[in-house]
Amino acid sequence: MTQRFSFTLNATDGKARTGVIQTPRGEIRTPAFMPVGTAATVKAMLPENVRATGADILLGNTYHLMLRPTAERIDRLGGLHKFMNWDRPILTDSGGFQVMSLAALRKLTEEGVRFSSHIDGSKHMLSPERSMEIQRLLGSDIVMCFDECPALPASEETVAASMRLSMRWAERSKAAFGDRPGHALFGIQQGGVTKDLRAESAEALRAIGFDGYAVGGLAVGEGQEAMFGVLDYAPDMLPEDKPRYLMGVGKPDDIVGAVERGIDMMDCVLPSRSGRTGQAWTRRGQVNIKNARHMDDPRPLDETCTCPACRSYSRAYLHHVFRAGEMISGMLLTWHNLHYYQELMQGLRTAIAAGKLADFVRDFHALRAEGDI
Numbered sequence: 001m002t003q004r005f006s007f008t009l010n011a012t013d014g015k016a017r018t019g020v021i022q023t024p025r026g027e028i029r030t031p032a033f034m035p036v037g038t039a040a041t042v043k044a045m046l047p048e049n050v051r052a053t054g055a056d057i058l059l060g061n062t063y064h065l066m067l068r069p070t071a072e073r074i075d076r077l078g079g080l081h082k083f084m085n086w087d088r089p090i091l092t093d094s095g096g097f098q099v100m101s102l103a104a105l106r107k108l109t110e111e112g113v114r115f116s117s118h119i120d121g122s123k124h125m126l127s128p129e130r131s132m133e134i135q136r137l138l139g140s141d142i143v144m145c146f147d148e149c150p151a152l153p154a155s156e157e158t159v160a161a162s163m164r165l166s167m168r169w170a171e172r173s174k175a176a177f178g179d180r181p182g183h184a185l186f187g188i189q190q191g192g193v194t195k196d197l198r199a200e201s202a203e204a205l206r207a208i209g210f211d212g213y214a215v216g217g218l219a220v221g222e223g224q225e226a227m228f229g230v231l232d233y234a235p236d237m238l239p240e241d242k243p244r245y246l247m248g249v250g251k252p253d254d255i256v257g258a259v260e261r262g263i264d265m266m267d268c269v270l271p272s273r274s275g276r277t278g279q280a281w282t283r284r285g286q287v288n289i290k291n292a293r294h295m296d297d298p299r300p301l302d303e304t305c306t307c308p309a310c311r312s313y314s315r316a317y318l319h320h321v322f323r324a325g326e327m328i329s330g331m332l333l334t335w336h337n338l339h340y341y342q343e344l345m346q347g348l349r350t351a352i353a354a355g356k357l358a359d360f361v362r363d364f365h366a367l368r369a370e371g372d373i
């Protein structure tokens, strides 16, 4: 059982990399997809079933857990791993992004952010120091710096000022994090879609020094073309011997494009959230199960998929239970989607290791039809 946090690159194919992150709670195969467990649960899934899909690590959220049930209560109960019955690695986001997208009555200053809870209106504050304390109380293995992710569209001046604030907060996050063997602190690159600002941010983060580096400020409405445009240069600005984490991404084709451009880790609510709204992602494209065309279809979502939904249930059944508002609908579609996402990650890791990523990507796109299949 390793006491340290380390990243080993095993193979590359073009800019793409495959490797392993060693942590005291287990290893993370990269490129990795992290299911989102915002309120100490991956919605509609038991933790052992999330593991069964192939996930090595989950994501938790400082913002949600500090409001309910509070980080102090989770600490008193033995920490987030014990609390949610997941004993493998957990990465927690730092709260900055969620405050700006969820909280009410926010007041942003150099110190941090004061806000009212979207749950009960109670008053709270987050700062680099408070975010580090919360993530320590939760016991997360990978801690994210407290940052600010500017909403788009934004002027270059606004993006520059926001990025520079985030870099000052990164310095304070590192100081507050201290020296915690076996735990990692990741910096978050900002700078919008402006190359010079991205470079300034990367240099600032390198000078501070982190165990891993996230590309933040993307997947906020800029669109895939603009996002890939940034990913054509931003990952290369970050230390190549450390994990690179693209935050909040994404659809299957976003993931493939990000891995081709050198990203090692991603997280997204899409597979779980869309599973609850009747949307299944398959290697041949999307199935919107509520569509009447599925009402009499005896076939599974995907004949080649080995998940519980595809092994034992027809599209007709999934259509019925979705229409009837039955809980099993969200359970089965979430399970299928998370299984498909992990199959995609395994396919990418295998292809990179074999130097066959170009073939994998070609086949990935060739199989996908547009629209509902």
Ligand SMILES: CNc1nc2cc3c(=O)[nH]c(N)nc3c(CCN)c2[nH]1
Binding pocket: 059, 093, 094, 095, 096, 097, 144, 147, 148, 149, 188, 215, 216, 217, 218, 219, 220, 247, 248, 249, 267
């Ligand atoms: C869905 N799109 C998206 N973009 C993000 C950017 C940041 C970002 O720039 N910073 C932080 N801390 N989190 C982000 C997140 C949350 C990731 N779970 C993002 N999600």
Ligand SMILES: [Zn+2]
Binding pocket: 301, 302, 305, 306, 307, 308, 309, 310, 311, 336, 339
């Ligand atoms: Zn399936």
